[in-house]
Amino acid sequence: MNIRMMLLGSAAALVAAPAFAADAIVAAEPEPVEYVRxxxxxxxxxxxxxGTETCLKIEGYIRFQVNVGPNAGGTSATNDSSWDAxxxxxxxxxxxxxxxxGPLTGVIVLQANADNATDQDTILDSAYLDVAGFRAGLFYSWWDDGLSGETDDIGSPVTLHNSIRYQYETGSFYAGLSVDELEDGVFQVGEDPNNVGVAFGIGGTAGAFSYQITGGWDFDNEDGAIRAMGTAEIGPGTLGLAAVYxxxxNSYYANAEWAVAAEYAIKATDKLKITPGVQYYGNYxxxxxSDAVVPDDFDGLGDAWKVGLTVDYQIVDNFYAKASVxxxxxxxxxxxxxxxxxLQRSF
Incomplete structure (x- = not known):
């Protein structure tokens, strides 16, 4: 009887074992998946x-360019050719x-340039924060703006500064003031390249007309510059005029004592734009x-003139070609x- 009871007990234990094992396994709840919104x-x-309420945008471009001109590849003995890719x-x-x-904005721009496989550099092209019209960081000044073609030469030698600025904006008008570190700007004889400047920008649109007035005062060099630009849609294109004094x-403008420039951007087709331009310099x-040593004034310098042509062609969406002479x-x-x-592909 004892042996029979032992066998029955063992059989019952074997039958019950899977049930006990099944009860011991607990399936994990699947983790919730948060898709990008x-x-x-x-x-x-x-x-x-x-996981946040912060919105992010990623954009950029890839550019291939062939430059042509005297010493286009640089002035070194090994790279003084008249063209360079x-x-x-x-x-x-x-x-x-x-x-x-209001919106809190943060921008980081990374740029990598390659002259060849070994001559390359990667730079921080911009990095700044912006809220309620205030901006602080590394960013381009109003003096970086210009006409749409490539002929005009009315901007600062260096337009990327560590700056603090305030800009008031409406839909068709803006006005702002900035304090700029001009450490890598130009400096007159006897001055050091550790400089500060104050610039202002005023601009807007009125129908088919747009305008911009920009000024800057370089405290170390004790000189300043002022510039006015305007564009108007006339006929099949846009006429652009600019003047600078x-x-x-100084670090805001040093190419000449004064200059005037004009261009006419012709919208030949939906994809083709042709822009002839001309500029005249007084006391050029x-x-x-950057970091250039310049004379104290423009006295005794001769004048200069410049003429050019720029052609833009959109091959497909976000891909275009540009040629300029x-x-x-x-x-x-x-x-x-x-x-x-x-050739440039944007994304």
């Missing part, structure tokens, strides 16, 4: 960063979120790079012809 509060291209890749990250003061070479000093004839130097051909 489109953010349409700030325009196209934004999406919510998962360069490639650029740029990515911009823009983050926005709502606050009690500088009291002396010449194109100035420019001729410069300075009174105090040799005339020079330069140009480039560019």
């Amino acid at each position: 489109v953010c349409d509060a700030y325009g196209t291209g934004y999406f919510y960063i998962p 360069v490639t650029r890749g740029q990515v911009q990250f823009t983050a926005k979120s709502d606050t009690e003061y 500088s009291s002396g070479p 000093l010449g194109s100035i790079g 420019q001729y410069l004839d300075p009174e105090d130097g040799d005339d020079v012809t330069t140009g480039y051909f560019r």
Whole structure:
């Protein structure tokens, strides 16, 4: 009887074992999946960063360009050819979120340039924060603006500064003031390249007409510049006019004591734009790079004139070609012809 009871007990235990094992396994609840949501509060291209209420936009471009002109490849003994191919890749990250003061914006722009496989550089092209009209960081000044073609030469030698500015904006008008560190600007003889300046910008649109007035005062060089630009839609294109005056070479404008420029951007077809342009310089000093030492004034310098043509063609959406040729004839130097051909894909 004892053996029979033992066998029956063992059989019952074997039958019950799977039930006990099944009760011990508990299936885990699947983790909720959060898909990327489109953010349409700030325009196209934004999406919510998962788990946050911050909207992010990623954009940029890839550019291939062939430059043509004297020493287009540089002045070194190994690269003094009259043409040079360069490639650029740029990515911009823009983050926005709502606050009690309005949208809080943060922008980071990374740019990589390659002259060849070994001669390359990656730079921080911009990085700034913006809220309620206040902006602080590394960004381009109003002096970076110009006419739509490539002939005009009415901007600062260096337009990317560490700055603080306030800009008031409406739909058709803006006005602002900025304080700029001009550490890599130009400096007159006896001055150090550790500078500060104050600039202002006023602009807007009125129907088919747009305008901009920009000024700046360079405290270390004790000189300033002022510039006015305007465009108007006339006939099959847009007429652009600009004038600039500088009291002396400074970080806001140093190429000449004064200059006037004009262009007419012809919209030949939906994809083709042709822009002839011309500029005249009074007391022409010449194109100035960063950290350049310049004279105290423009006295005794000759004049110069420049003429050019720029052609833009949109191959397909977000992919276009640009070709430009420019001729410069300075009174105090040799005339020079330069140009480039560019392919660019934006995203």
